[in-house]
Amino acid sequence: MRFTSTRGRAPAVGIGAAIRAGAAPDGGLYLPETAPKAIDADLALPDFAAAMLAPFFAGDPLAADLPAICAEALDVPAPLVPVAPGLQALELFHGPTGAFKDFGARFLLACFDRIGDPAGPLTVLAATSGDTGGAVGCAAEGRRAVRAVILYPKGRVSPFQALQLSCWGDPVRALEVEGDFDDCQRLVKAAFADAGLTAAHNLTSANSINIGRLLPQIAYLAHAAVRAKRATGKDVGFIIPSGNLGHGFAALYARAMGFPIRPILLATNANRTLADWKATGTYAPRASIATIANAMDVGAPSNFERVAALPPEQRKLGVELVTDDQIRDRIRAEYETSGYVWCPHGATAAEAYARLSDRVRDEATWIVAATAHPYKFAETVEPLIGGTIAPPPALAAIRDRAASSLSIPASLDALAHALQPHHEPTSA
Numbered sequence: 001m002r003f004t005s006t007r008g009r010a011p012a013v014g015i016g017a018a019i020r021a022g023a024a025p026d027g028g029l030y031l032p033e034t035a036p037k038a039i040d041a042d043l044a045l046p047d048f049a050a051a052m053l054a055p056f057f058a059g060d061p062l063a064a065d066l067p068a069i070c071a072e073a074l075d076v077p078a079p080l081v082p083v084a085p086g087l088q089a090l091e092l093f094h095g096p097t098g099a100f101k102d103f104g105a106r107f108l109l110a111c112f113d114r115i116g117d118p119a120g121p122l123t124v125l126a127a128t129s130g131d132t133g134g135a136v137g138c139a140a141e142g143r144r145a146v147r148a149v150i151l152y153p154k155g156r157v158s159p160f161q162a163l164q165l166s167c168w169g170d171p172v173r174a175l176e177v178e179g180d181f182d183d184c185q186r187l188v189k190a191a192f193a194d195a196g197l198t199a200a201h202n203l204t205s206a207n208s209i210n211i212g213r214l215l216p217q218i219a220y221l222a223h224a225a226v227r228a229k230r231a232t233g234k235d236v237g238f239i240i241p242s243g244n245l246g247h248g249f250a251a252l253y254a255r256a257m258g259f260p261i262r263p264i265l266l267a268t269n270a271n272r273t274l275a276d277w278k279a280t281g282t283y284a285p286r287a288s289i290a291t292i293a294n295a296m297d298v299g300a301p302s303n304f305e306r307v308a309a310l311p312p313e314q315r316k317l318g319v320e321l322v323t324d325d326q327i328r329d330r331i332r333a334e335y336e337t338s339g340y341v342w343c344p345h346g347a348t349a350a351e352a353y354a355r356l357s358d359r360v361r362d363e364a365t366w367i368v369a370a371t372a373h374p375y376k377f378a379e380t381v382e383p384l385i386g387g388t389i390a391p392p393p394a395l396a397a398i399r400d401r402a403a404s405s406l407s408i409p410a411s412l413d414a415l416a417h418a419l420q421p422h423h424e425p426t427s428a
């Protein structure tokens with residue numbers, strides 16, 4: 001299988017090269033040349049994923065490792081939990097950092113660890129305050145052929161977020177940058193633009209445009225659809241809380257492969273770019289605005305280019321925009337009627353479901369992606385439900401870890417120095 005750029009001005013490559021590169025050299029995003037066929041197999045997720053993803057890896061040196069990659073990265077429960085008659089939550093937050101980013105990060109790092117060389121490891125450089133940084137740090141811990149360097153802004157993330165970014169052992173390094181999130185992103189961009197640094201440390205990125213993060217998401221959505229179809233006889237309707245559109249693209253691609261999926265709805269927070277595109281047919285990126293579903297605060301979804309590259313019949317979808325007040329009302333209402341506790345992101349999708357007519361509800365088995373554990377957003381959710389949320393065991397275990405990070409000024413020199421392998425982290 002070859003992967004081509006959405007911009008059509010880069011050579012086609014195999015999966016290993018597409019994962020190593022992240023973006024294509026022409027600035028586009030890699031897409032498989034042809035969509036492999038869906039499978040219908042009654043298997044656990046790691047085996048199901050190894051079978052359905054095999055065509056994407058065919059002909060690449062990574063192909064022989066795919067079963068082991070799936071076994072080590074996707075051995076995380078993804079249960080379908082009934083929430084209301086006709087509605088199930090696909091809980092994607094049972095991984096070690098409590099959000100669906102664990103699936104993509106674990107799969108990607110498992111690939112990097114086989115692409116890299118322990119004598120000169122790859123370095124994943126990530127600036128993040130959200131769920132990705134923690135998931136990448138966790139997925140990199142203990143690896144030999146890839147390490148992770150995570151930048152976050154000093155004093156601008158919650159204490160639990162800071163801990164989740166800085167609690168991982170070698171070869172993970174957390175850098176607390178004296179600046180804001182934009183400074184962190186600027187530093188990362190400057191490092192990638194520096195050919196010397198990029199070569200010296202084999203810099204690579206783990207952001208959501210990497211095809212290596214999308215493939216496992218396609219796999220668990222397909223797996224959920226196959227299971228639900230067996231149980232109900234009906235095709236599935238997915239509602240996906242969306243920001244950068246990686247997850248949403250994964251749902252579209254699983255349907256394009258022929259898995260039993262029909263309607264796909266994207267739920268967004270008050271960031272209007274996708275809703276406006278759906279309403280007007282024109283894509284106009286905007287500056288992002290802050291909401292309580294902050295992992296979806298995106299005004300220029302980085303995977304939009306992939307969605308736009310699909311044939312029109314494959315990119316049919318609906319978009320529902322959900323304001324902060326509507327998110328809060330949905331969390332409250334759902335807790336009162338079913339006892340289910342949504343995180344603010346999942347709640348956007350639950351609200352989109354609540355807006356469906358009875359007729360549309362009857363057409364499919366509806367599945368909402370529950371993208372993060374509500375404990376991660378306890379300060380928002382607890383007042384709405386009038387109770388406390390207990391941490392799941394994985395997140396409780398993070399609370400028991402010690403933070404270790406290195407404070408650096410927001411300069412490329414300081415980052416370059418901190419990238420040196422000999423640098424000892426200090427305890428925070």
Ligand SMILES: *Cc1c(COP(=O)(O)O)cnc(C)c1O
Pocket residue numbers: 099100101130131132208241242243244245246247248295296345346371372
């Ligand atoms: C990243 C994230 C999203 C958005 O996913 P995209 O792939 O960026 O659309 C939704 N919910 C949570 C909890 C996230 O961390």
